[in-house]
Amino acid sequence: MRAFVLSCFMLLVAAPATAKEQPPDLTPVHLGVGGQAVIYNLPLTVALEQGYFRDEGLDVKVIDFTGGGKAAQALVADAVQVVSGAYEHTLRLQARGQALQAFVLASESPQLAMGISTRTLANYSSIADLRGKTIGISAPGSSTQMLANRVLAQGGLSTEDVAFATVGTGATAVQAMLSGKIHALVNAEPLISLLEQQQAIRLIADARTPAGTAALFGGPMPANTLYAKSTYIQNNPQTVQALTNAMLKALTWLHDATDAEVADLVPTPYLMGDAELYRQAFRNIQPSLSVNGRFPAEGARNALQALQSFDPAMAQRQINLQATWTNQFVDQATQP
Incomplete structure (x- = not known):
């Protein structure tokens, strides 16, 4: 009988500890x-x-x-x-x-860069050459469009001077550039490095680093x-x-x-x-x-x-x- 009571007591003592060890609900x-x-x-x-x-x-x-x-x-x-x-x-x-x-x-x-197509804008010399052209962005209202707008403004153009195409951040964006559907692109890594590797783009603005960001925006x-x-x-x-x-x-x-x-x-x-x-x-x-x-x-x-x-x-x-x-x-x- 004493052994049974002792056993029950040990179970009661152990129970709270076991419950405490259970992981909390996430x-x-x-x-x-x-x-x-x-x-x-x-x-x-x-x-x-x-x-x-x-x-x-x-x-x-x-x-x-x-x-x-x-x-x-x-x-x-x-x-x-x-x-x-x-x-x-x-x-x-x-x-x-x-x-x-x-x-x-x-x-x-922003870790973004803007590049022009080496195929459709081979003779690019300044921002003014983007007038009437199509710029690929990830989505309307995204930071890619913000950076594009900043570059345009610095070159004396407005958003009304270009067209924007939504191309996402993956294979669709790559295809849009390689096919000539767009003339310029703002996007993130690793897509930018991929297009550079294929010599499909030439960068005209680079905000992937603090130095490049300061050049474009004046600071952090x-x-x-x-x-x-x-x-x-x-x-x-x-x-x-x-x-x-x-x-x-x-x-x-x-x-x-x-x-x-x-x-x-x-x-x-x-x-x-x-x-x-x-x-x-x-x-x-x-x-x-x-x-x-x-x-x-x-x-x-x-x-x-x-x-x-x-x-x-x-x-x-x-x-x-x-x-x-x-x-x-x-x-x-x-x-x-």
Whole structure:
């Protein structure tokens, strides 16, 4: 009898410990992205492949769109809760009455480049030669269109002087350039390196590095971020903190990673059949990756000025820059 009672007591003592050891329910997050395979979204891919989101108690389900503009639209429509995409969308959508806020910065440069076709614009000499031509972008309202607009404005052209074609960020964009459907293209890595390798494009603007970004925008340009509706951030601070923690782990890993380690980590289709090409593409953009996830106030001002330089609607709006970004969660993650 004594042995039975002792056995029951041990079971009762052990029960709470067993329950405590059970993994907690993972918090679901629907995250939109415009072209998950492009290197622009590499920090997100690293966080997923390394299990950093799961380590933070999150179940992140990625919904891939053709471009950043589409992902932003999905956020406004509540089809996703968070977006991995360009900071500028928080500015554009505030001008339309939507309160969005970016809470961790992944890259300090747009990681985009603009090239002209060596086939259809072989005699290109200046931006003026783009008048009446078609420029390929990933999607309307995306950062690729923003960069194209910036280049046009610097060359004295407006968006009315050209046509834009939506070509996405993958094989469709390559085919559009090689077939002559478009005369110029703004896109991300590794697609830019692929077209350069094939001598299909000649770059006329390069914002893949901080130096190239400063030449085009006058200084740092916050680019890839995680952003969400301000109400979501206010109502789900623990989830946002967990997302931030995971992305900072990914940025730390990328800061120390070799190009070979990156190529080995990403899903095979991302390599576009050429691991060495992908490695080169990563080397091209690695200097633009944020080392601490923090937003520079100067960068936010540069982003707004860039938009206002070619978008009359933005120029006429009063934008509260401070409301579009926060370092609160990065600061919390890095506290000793």
